[in-house]
Amino acid sequence: MGFLAPWFLGGLAALGVPVFVHLLRKHVTIPRPVSSLMFFERGTQSSTRHRRLRYLLLFALRFALLLLVVLAFADPFVRRPAADANGRLLLIVLDDSFSMRAGTRFADAKQQALAVLAAKPHSQKAQVMALGGQFEVLTQAIADEAQLRSALESIQVGDGHANFGELGRSIRALGETVHGPIDLHLFSDMQRTAMPANFADMVLPANVTLVLHAVAKGTAPPNWTVASVSAPAELADPKDPKRSRVQAVVAGFGTPAAAKTVSFVVNGKAVATRKVDVPANGRAAVQFAPLDVGYGFNRCELRIEGGGDAFPADDRSVFVIRRSDPERVLFVRAGNDTRSALYFGAALGAATQASFVLQSLTAEQTTDLDPSKYAFVVLSDAVTLPSIFEHTLAQYVSKGGSVLIALGTGAGHHARIPLWGGDVNDAHDYVRSGGAATVGQVDFTHPALEQAQPGRDNGGWAETKFFYAAVVDPGQARVAARLGDGTPLLLDRQIGEGHVLLLTSGLENLTNDLPLHPVFVAFVDKAARYLSGSERLSGSRLVDSFVQLRSGAEPVGEVASVEVIDPEGRRPLSLNEARTVQTFRLRRGGFYQIRFANGRDAVIGVNPDRRESDLEPIAPDVQQLWNGSKGEASIQTAAAAGDEAKYRPVSLWWYVMLLALVVALAETVVASGYMGTQREDA
Amino acid sequence: MQRFLDPAVLAGISSLDLLAKTVVDGFVAGLHRSPDFGFSQEFAEYRAYVPGDDLRHVDWNLFARTERCYLKRYRGETNSQLVVLLDASNSMQYTSGPLKKMDYARFIAASLFYLAIRNQRDAAGLIVFDDEVREYVRPSTRVGQLSRLFAGLEQAEPRARTDFGKPLQHFQQLLHRRGIAIVISDFYEEPEKIVHAIEPLRFHGNDVVLFHILDPEEIRPVLKGPSLLVDLETDQQIEVIPEYTKTTYRAKMEAHIEQLRSRTRGAGMDYRLLATDQPLDEALREYLSLRQAGN
Numbered sequence: 001m002g003f004l005a006p007w008f009l010g011g012l013a014a015l016g017v018p019v020f021v022h023l024l025r026k027h028v029t030i031p032r033p034v035s036s037l038m039f040f041e042r043g044t045q046s047s048t049r050h051r052r053l054r055y056l057l058l059f060a061l062r063f064a065l066l067l068l069v070v071l072a073f074a075d076p077f078v079r080r081p082a083a084d085a086n087g088r089l090l091l092i093v094l095d096d097s098f099s100m101r102a103g104t105r106f107a108d109a110k111q112q113a114l115a116v117l118a119a120k121p122h123s124q125k126a127q128v129m130a131l132g133g134q135f136e137v138l139t140q141a142i143a144d145e146a147q148l149r150s151a152l153e154s155i156q157v158g159d160g161h162a163n164f165g166e167l168g169r170s171i172r173a174l175g176e177t178v179h180g181p182i183d184l185h186l187f188s189d190m191q192r193t194a195m196p197a198n199f200a201d202m203v204l205p206a207n208v209t210l211v212l213h214a215v216a217k218g219t220a221p222p223n224w225t226v227a228s229v230s231a232p233a234e235l236a237d238p239k240d241p242k243r244s245r246v247q248a249v250v251a252g253f254g255t256p257a258a259a260k261t262v263s264f265v266v267n268g269k270a271v272a273t274r275k276v277d278v279p280a281n282g283r284a285a286v287q288f289a290p291l292d293v294g295y296g297f298n299r300c301e302l303r304i305e306g307g308g309d310a311f312p313a314d315d316r317s318v319f320v321i322r323r324s325d326p327e328r329v330l331f332v333r334a335g336n337d338t339r340s341a342l343y344f345g346a347a348l349g350a351a352t353q354a355s356f357v358l359q360s361l362t363a364e365q366t367t368d369l370d371p372s373k374y375a376f377v378v379l380s381d382a383v384t385l386p387s388i389f390e391h392t393l394a395q396y397v398s399k400g401g402s403v404l405i406a407l408g409t410g411a412g413h414h415a416r417i418p419l420w421g422g423d424v425n426d427a428h429d430y431v432r433s434g435g436a437a438t439v440g441q442v443d444f445t446h447p448a449l450e451q452a453q454p455g456r457d458n459g460g461w462a463e464t465k466f467f468y469a470a471v472v473d474p475g476q477a478r479v480a481a482r483l484g485d486g487t488p489l490l491l492d493r494q495i496g497e498g499h500v501l502l503l504t505s506g507l508e509n510l511t512n513d514l515p516l517h518p519v520f521v522a523f524v525d526k527a528a529r530y531l532s533g534s535e536r537l538s539g540s541r542l543v544d545s546f547v548q549l550r551s552g553a554e555p556v557g558e559v560a561s562v563e564v565i566d567p568e569g570r571r572p573l574s575l576n577e578a579r580t581v582q583t584f585r586l587r588r589g590g591f592y593q594i595r596f597a598n599g600r601d602a603v604i605g606v607n608p609d610r611r612e613s614d615l616e617p618i619a620p621d622v623q624q625l626w627n628g629s630k631g632e633a634s635i636q637t638a639a640a641a642g643d644e645a646k647y648r649p650v651s652l653w654w655y656v657m658l659l660a661l662v663v664a665l666a667e668t669v670v671a672s673g674y675m676g677t678q679r680e681d682a
Numbered sequence: 683m684q685r686f687l688d689p690a691v692l693a694g695i696s697s698l699d700l701l702a703k704t705v706v707d708g709f710v711a712g713l714h715r716s717p718d719f720g721f722s723q724e725f726a727e728y729r730a731y732v733p734g735d736d737l738r739h740v741d742w743n744l745f746a747r748t749e750r751c752y753l754k755r756y757r758g759e760t761n762s763q764l765v766v767l768l769d770a771s772n773s774m775q776y777t778s779g780p781l782k783k784m785d786y787a788r789f790i791a792a793s794l795f796y797l798a799i800r801n802q803r804d805a806a807g808l809i810v811f812d813d814e815v816r817e818y819v820r821p822s823t824r825v826g827q828l829s830r831l832f833a834g835l836e837q838a839e840p841r842a843r844t845d846f847g848k849p850l851q852h853f854q855q856l857l858h859r860r861g862i863a864i865v866i867s868d869f870y871e872e873p874e875k876i877v878h879a880i881e882p883l884r885f886h887g888n889d890v891v892l893f894h895i896l897d898p899e900e901i902r903p904v905l906k907g908p909s910l911l912v913d914l915e916t917d918q919q920i921e922v923i924p925e926y927t928k929t930t931y932r933a934k935m936e937a938h939i940e941q942l943r944s945r946t947r948g949a950g951m952d953y954r955l956l957a958t959d960q961p962l963d964e965a966l967r968e969y970l971s972l973r974q975a976g977n
Contacts, residue, residue, distance in 0.1 A: 030910075031910045031911065031912040031919055032909045032910065032911050032912065033776065033911075033912050033914050034776065034900075034903075034911045034912070034913065034914065035773035035774075035776040035783075035868055035870060035897075035900060035913075035914055035915075036773055036868075036870035036913055036914075036915065037911060037913045037916070037918055037920055038870050039931050039934040039935055039938070040911055040920060040922050040926070040927075040931060041920070041922070041926060041930065042920045042921060042922070043908050043920075043921045043922050043923035043926065
């Protein structure tokens with residue numbers, strides 16, 4: 001019990017009024033005159049006692065009335081378990097991102113979350129969620145403490161990258177279905193890099209009360225990390241000085257200047273060591289060349305030796321280099337076309353990430369060829385293929401092979417496009433219409449056109465000119481690029497496990513000037529890696545990125561199983577999932593071993609997002625601003641919030657006033673009885 | 683005419699003269715119908731002549747018829763003297779109704795004075811006392827005596843407390859001639875002391891009557907609840923319960939009255955208890971009967 005306005009207790013001094021009236025004035029009565037007291041005697045004690053008892057009853061009632069009125073003004077309250085009456089939903093969100101591995105952050109956060117859960121009233125519903133690479137809802141809104149506790153304890157620290165914007169979006173979505181008040185307790189290291197680019201993404205609905213439990217206090221501890229690694233995923237010639245090297249950047253966050261030793265580990269053996277001077281709070285590059293690696297998958301690791309920081313988990317970066325002989329690419333061209341192979345081959349040779357050997361043949365020479373020996377096949381204006389080869393090629397594609405088709409002038413009007421399943425509807429001859437077409441729209445997310453930050457010249461594509469383009473019905477194919485007039489330029493179609501990439505113009509520098517531009521090299525490089533599938537087989541990825549295990553199209557023939565072995569050597573997919581799942585999320589850091597549906601094996605190094613290495617917390621004023629985004633001004637401390645979550649004050653003034661009314665009525669009845677007696681005496 | 687003797691009716695009359703006239707006239711008119719009472723100068727009896735008797739009282743008409751010598755005797759040949767001793771202590775101020783005991787005592791005294799002076803040609807006097815003699819009007823039959831007596835009654839406002847012993851010493855000095863002494867009081871004193879104080883008047887040959895004036899509420903008091911009572915004379919206060927007044931008090935009061943009655947009778951005095959709600963004729967009748975006996 002407590003009092004919200006204890007100053008009103010000063011009114012208890014008014015209790016002296018009934019004391020005065022009843023004790024000091026009790027004997028004041030109207031005397032009755034008589035001629036003589038000669039025959040009178042003083043009244044007996046029993047009568048007096050009876051009278052005093054009655055007055056004491058009145059006194060007690062008046063005393064109680066004043067006491068109750070004073071108590072009502074003092075507004076007494078009792079602390080009752082909260083949320084049983086108003087139905088507040090308790091959300092416990094535990095940050096299990098990679099940065100929580102630093103020190104005892106995750107253990108502290110989990111302990112605090114368990115404490116809040118233990119303080120929860122039995123009837124209050126709660127929900128446990130994890131904020132890591134993905135926002136995971138672990139339980140429904142339930143009141144079962146054992147289940148909630150079990151869910152909370154089952155959360156293990158992960159390697160993902162937390163994003164408070166994703167938290168805001170998820171809570172906003174939750175707020176649309178839960179209309180009651182929500183208490184959101186976030187247990188996190190409040191990493192600054194977890195903030196989204198747009199602060200508005202973090203805003204929570206009005207019915208959500210955010211309580212931040214920051215486990216990282218003060219300034220961030222110093223931390224060195226391998227910020228980035230540039231290494232070839234495929235390596236054909238270890239002596240190639242341009243490709244046979246690993247470049248890495250060592251970065252320090254909040255660190256003094258220091259000399260760090262970086263080791264290059266291949267398959268568990270340190271093959272090289274470099275010393276690098278990292279400036280204070282800065283970066284330094286380190287390079288290992290040449291790379292002496294064996295054939296096959298080489299599990300490589302760059303490691304900062306010596307530790308010395310608060311977050312040793314990010315002192316290594318893993319990647320895979322697959323050494324193999326150069327892969328062959330089958331280039332099928334029309335008989336009179338010699339230029340396209342030249343340009344394509346030159347561009348393919350200039351590519352740095354992979355090694356291919358181009359084998360150029362005319363369409364007529366392909367009758368007995370087995371396309372499965374090639375990384376991928378290019379059909380340059382070769383619309384007329386031997387039927388045997390076309391059939392073989394179709395099977396090759398359905399099993400995972402890929403084909404690039406370029407439609408030059410040879411395709412003609414209404415010509416059938418091999419493998420594509422459609423015809424050329426029309427052809428735009430821009431020269432006749434007095435000019436050339438430019439590329440209007442480019443999908444830079446397509447693997448063949450991928451650019452992280454395309455320039456204002458449309459990633460280099462704006463300078464190219466197209467004089468001729470076939471018009472093809474895109475159907476269900478993905479249009480990766482369009483010309484200025486909307487004509488599809490590059491289409492991607494999934495057939496079976498394979499892809500068919502269709503360029504509606506040629507590669508021979510006649511129907512366009514694309515081969516003369518630098519963007520052609522990049523295009524050929526990325527298209528070659530995309531079509532060969534080598535980019536999926538090795539290299540490195542970020543945690544929480546997805547790997548496509550099989551195509552989304554209906555399987556052709558027998559269903560092949562995929563196989564995934566995670567860094568701990570376990571198989572995360574069940575047998576049923578292995579036959580059906582299309583994508584797989586790389587949850588942990590380390591080496592994943594994957595066998596795709598098309599039968600190809602891959603080993604991928606997975607690294608946590610390096611933004612997690614910056615342990616700098618969000619500034620207090622920004623945290624306050626986030627709290628204030630749902631209408632409250634101050635940051636509540638964890639202890640106070642926990643106490644508040646447990647109890648809520650319930651005011652008793654209404655009941656006290658009701659009791660005072662009853663006492664007042666009783667006092668009126670008793671007092672009126674006394675007044676009647678006094679009139680008779682008078 | 684009886685209603686004019688009702689104290690409640692008389693309380694409405696402000697003048698004592700008129701009040702006394704109303705009472706006595708009404709009383710006398712009623713008396714004429716009674717055969718038991720007569721007045722002086724009235725034939726009483728014949729007595730045989732003995733030598734030495736005054737020959738003027740011989741009934742010569744009877745001697746002529748019978749040749750026997752008889753004397754003719756009359757009543758009321760002599761005038762009496764009435765003295766009223768009025769208690770004017772504070773206790774006489776008590777009332778439970780429209781009439782105070784003091785007012786009732788005044789009415790009685792005034793009526794007695796009127797009856798004595800106007801009708802009986804008696805001398806009348808007044809002594810007002812409390813713990814001492816406050817007013818004294820010498821008994822007389824002179825013209826204006828009645829007015830003096832009424833003025834004395836008017837001025838007799840209650841105060842102080844009763845003390846019979848002290849003033850009655852003066853009574854003996856003031857009352858030289860035999861007569862009728864009427865003491866009007868509420869007699870809140872021990873009966874023995876009262877009789878002891880008044881007894882000397884009787885020794886001087888006076889006919890002494892005690893008119894005990896009490897309010898009906900004093901005889902049978904009624905309390906609804908425990909009450910605080912204050913003595914009008916001493917201002918003493920005590921708390922009294924109703925049960926006591928219903929039982930013990932009444933018994934004590936009755937014992938007091940009875941004791942007073944028996945002791946006064948024993949001392950050769952008359953005693954009359956008068957409640958203030960009783961008609962006044964009781965007192966007048968007592969006076970006349972005493973005067974009759976005195977002759």
